[in-house]
Amino acid sequence: MELLKLIEQTAEGLGYELVDFETSPRGRLMRVFIDSPNGITVDDCATVSNQLTRIFEVENVEYDRLEVSSPGLDRALKKPADFERFAGQEVQVRLAMPISNQRNFAGVLQGLKDGVVTLETEKGSMAIPFEDIEKARLVPRF
Numbered sequence: 001m002e003l004l005k006l007i008e009q010t011a012e013g014l015g016y017e018l019v020d021f022e023t024s025p026r027g028r029l030m031r032v033f034i035d036s037p038n039g040i041t042v043d044d045c046a047t048v049s050n051q052l053t054r055i056f057e058v059e060n061v062e063y064d065r066l067e068v069s070s071p072g073l074d075r076a077l078k079k080p081a082d083f084e085r086f087a088g089q090e091v092q093v094r095l096a097m098p099i100s101n102q103r104n105f106a107g108v109l110q111g112l113k114d115g116v117v118t119l120e121t122e123k124g125s126m127a128i129p130f131e132d133i134e135k136a137r138l139v140p141r142f
Contacts, residue, residue: 006059007032010051016044019071020078028064033071040070073140080130083112090139093119095132106139 004021011018011034020033034040034048049068056063077083077091091109105128107121112130119126 003061006055006061007052010055011048014048014051016040016048020076030063030066032066032068033076034068035071035075045069073138075138077109077136077138080112080115083109083117083130083136086138087111090141091119092137092139093117093128093133094135095128096134097132099128103134 003023007021008018011032016034016036018032019035020031022031023029032048032052034044036044045068049066052066052068055061056066075086077086087109089109091107093105093107095103095105097103105119105121105126107119107126110118110120110125112118115130117128117130117133117136119128
């Protein structure tokens with residue numbers, strides 16, 4: 001079974017959303033980012049970490065270190081559902097290919113419809129195809 005699917009099924013089985021998964025070269029360090037509507041506590045991270053440790057033993061997944069944490073206030077937006085869920089929030093977006101010699105944009109996320117993300121920027125509304133987005137994250141407000 002693919003490692004990402006295994007982690008995702010484990011997190012979801014425990015009632016969490018898998019936000020992101022990173023691994024170092026040769027997979028020695030694994031970072032798992034989880035979230036839930038109520039936020040994430042240290043106990044939530046421990047629960048997922050303990051369950052993954054057991055599953056990795058059974059599945060013979062080799063690694064040196066496993067880190068489980070919340071996505072943080074500057075959470076990455078990865079899935080189409082993220083762009084709907086966080087509509088109305090300020091985001092930073094980096095495109096794979098520049099539009100008018102610009103790859104980085106900031107503004108208020110309006111949502112996602114028919115594969116197009118709408119961003120309200122200082123210069124007006126922008127329609128960005130979802131597949132053109134290289135990275136996107138929330139901008140925390142304090």
